[in-house]
Amino acid sequence: MGPISSVPGFPEWLDLTIAFLIGVGFGFALEQAGFSSSRKLAGMFYGYDTTVIKVFFTAAIVALVGSQFMSYFGLLDLSKVFVNEYYVKASIVGGVIMGAGFIMGGFCPGTGLSALSIGKIDAMVFFIGGLTGAFLFAESFPFIQNLANDSYKGPVKINEIMGLSTGVFTLILIVVAIAMFWVAEIAEKKFARPDITSQL
Amino acid sequence: MHILKKYQLLFIIVIVSAALVLFKSLTSSGFKSDADKWAAASFSGENVISQEQLKDLSGNILAIDLSDHGENMAKLPEGAVSFPPKSVMDDRILRMIHQHNGPVVLYADDLAISAKIWMLLSQTGQTQLYVLTDSMDNETIKYKFRPDTLIKPEL
Amino acid sequence: MNPRIVFSILLGSFGLILAFLPSPGTARLTENPKTLLYQSIEKSAYFSVDQVARFVVSEDSTVLLVDLRNPIDFKQVSIPGSINIPYNQLLNKETNLESYFADNKKRVIFYSNGDLYSGYALVLARGLGFANSYSMKGGLNEWFSTVMNSAFTGDRISARENALFETRTRAKKYFTEINSLPDSLKLQFAQKSSFDPKKLDGGCE
Numbered sequence: 001m002g003p004i005s006s007v008p009g010f011p012e013w014l015d016l017t018i019a020f021l022i023g024v025g026f027g028f029a030l031e032q033a034g035f036s037s038s039r040k041l042a043g044m045f046y047g048y049d050t051t052v053i054k055v056f057f058t059a060a061i062v063a064l065v066g067s068q069f070m071s072y073f074g075l076l077d078l079s080k081v082f083v084n085e086y087y088v089k090a091s092i093v094g095g096v097i098m099g100a101g102f103i104m105g106g107f108c109p110g111t112g113l114s115a116l117s118i119g120k121i122d123a124m125v126f127f128i129g130g131l132t133g134a135f136l137f138a139e140s141f142p143f144i145q146n147l148a149n150d151s152y153k154g155p156v157k158i159n160e161i162m163g164l165s166t167g168v169f170t171l172i173l174i175v176v177a178i179a180m181f182w183v184a185e186i187a188e189k190k191f192a193r194p195d196i197t198s199q200l
Numbered sequence: 201m202h203i204l205k206k207y208q209l210l211f212i213i214v215i216v217s218a219a220l221v222l223f224k225s226l227t228s229s230g231f232k233s234d235a236d237k238w239a240a241a242s243f244s245g246e247n248v249i250s251q252e253q254l255k256d257l258s259g260n261i262l263a264i265d266l267s268d269h270g271e272n273m274a275k276l277p278e279g280a281v282s283f284p285p286k287s288v289m290d291d292r293i294l295r296m297i298h299q300h301n302g303p304v305v306l307y308a309d310d311l312a313i314s315a316k317i318w319m320l321l322s323q324t325g326q327t328q329l330y331v332l333t334d335s336m337d338n339e340t341i342k343y344k345f346r347p348d349t350l351i352k353p354e355l
Numbered sequence: 356m357n358p359r360i361v362f363s364i365l366l367g368s369f370g371l372i373l374a375f376l377p378s379p380g381t382a383r384l385t386e387n388p389k390t391l392l393y394q395s396i397e398k399s400a401y402f403s404v405d406q407v408a409r410f411v412v413s414e415d416s417t418v419l420l421v422d423l424r425n426p427i428d429f430k431q432v433s434i435p436g437s438i439n440i441p442y443n444q445l446l447n448k449e450t451n452l453e454s455y456f457a458d459n460k461k462r463v464i465f466y467s468n469g470d471l472y473s474g475y476a477l478v479l480a481r482g483l484g485f486a487n488s489y490s491m492k493g494g495l496n497e498w499f500s501t502v503m504n505s506a507f508t509g510d511r512i513s514a515r516e517n518a519l520f521e522t523r524t525r526a527k528k529y530f531t532e533i534n535s536l537p538d539s540l541k542l543q544f545a546q547k548s549s550f551d552p553k554k555l556d557g558g559c560e
Binding site: 213294 | 389442496
């Protein structure tokens with residue numbers, strides 16, 4: 001029963017090999033989908049290209065549905081799957097910084113690396129900027145420690161807070177996603193920028 | 201009809217997975233999901249009753265003597281049945297217990313046996329299930345530990 | 356075929372199926388009911404207090420004693436080397452029952468004051484697939500009457516009885532020593548003998 005890395009005696013090299021293969025697949029798919037172009041990513045904010053939100057929302061929902069089916073058939077132990085811990089204030093501050101960096105740089109960390117791999121100069125600068133930021137964060141951590149650890153909520157799940165069963169919450173999220181895909185396609189027509197999209 | 205034909209493949213995928221889910225839910229082990237909920241009565245101890253409390257139980261009581269040869273039938277009210285502990289999960293007996301309308305009371309010489317069978321039956325979804333005991337203080341410590349005050353901790 | 360419609364139909368119908376399923380993560384006994392019944396009531400699912408006494412005096416590292424009573428009783432008196440999981444918290448997520456069975460060579464022996472809680476716990480644990488679960492027959496009451504109050508009455512003692520009484524006497528001495536310690540030291544001892552379940556970590560981006 002998965003996750004396989006928690007099976008006793010599972011060799012670390014195999015764990016790392018699988019992680020490597022998944023990483024290669026992820027990077028390849030990102031690049032193939034055109035995510036290494038910052039104009040495509042920025043299109044999300046201006047509305048002429050909503051591929052980003054469609055891709056990430058689809059990925060999240062497919063994983064959500066898939067993991068629950070696997071759990072039901074006894075293939076995956078969901079209680080062992082990592083749930084990110086929630087620090088309210090740190091999440092808000094971090095989200096704002098990440099969003100600002102995303103729209104200015106035109107990449108999120110993963111797509112930045114994907115663009116770097118095909119030799120984009122702006123991605124190299126973006127990557128150096130990211131490393132500098134990580135370095136500054138580590139060095140200034142004692143000063144922002146209070147903020148970083150403030151209002152800790154533990155690994156919470158939205159459906160648990162709302163008191164819904166996982167399945168019902170999934171259905172609601174799917175309905176929201178379907179509505180959003182529809183809105184996104186309308187937006188793409190309304191804010192169409194053929195001069196940019198033809199070059200992508 | 202046009203739509204059905206157009207998305208034929210999709211509908212097949214959905215129907216197959218729905219059938220798989222149905223199959224799985226019908227052929228699962230026989231225990232209910234949410235083991236915690238079905239064990240809840242044992243957390244509070246409300247599932248254990250004495251002979252006096254048995255008399256206060258209302259409804260059509262099915263008393264079960266869990267012994268090989270019905271040794272304890274005398275301790276149970278009239279209409280009690282007896283079968284060996286090992287046979288409780290046999291289809292015929294399990295069906296009889298599930299179909300009984302009213303409290304089901306388990307009795308065995310060994311409280312460990314009745315406790316285990318209580319948990320097993322409860323997890324199959326049986327409600328109004330009780331363990332009958334002669335001594336309500338089974339989980340009470342009967343001995344007092346006297347610390348040896350001469351012992352010096354080694355530091 | 357418009358991919359949006361394809362995805363909408365697929366995900367929408369899967370979502371509908373999921374909405375009817377029980378929440379994942381709620382525990383469910385997975386063993387076959389008949390097998391579980393046989394396994395839990397047969398003799399090999401029990402350890403006698405004398406067997407446990409032998410494990411205690413030899414500080415057997417392949418055995419983990421789990422005290423199912425409440426923390427107050429546990430603090431007052433417990434078998435040396437045991438850890439405390441109050442019975443009503445056995446299936447809580449925070450308890451992480453699985454972590455105690457991570458080492459599949461370790462036998463986990465449940466005990467309480469009597470036979471009730473250890474019986475329930477044994478069925479739950481074995482039903483959840485932890486085949487290394489056992490219970491101590493008779494519980495602490497039996498432990499007190501057999502091990503703590505052991506006294507030899509008779510004329511001649513056989514070699515076998517001699518060994519048994521020696522184990523009982525040593526277990527009694529050890530039990531008395533540990534439980535007579537002041538609370539703070541007892542706590543230290545308990546912490547030393549418990550272990551931290553390994554937590555899976557991860558994250559992304």
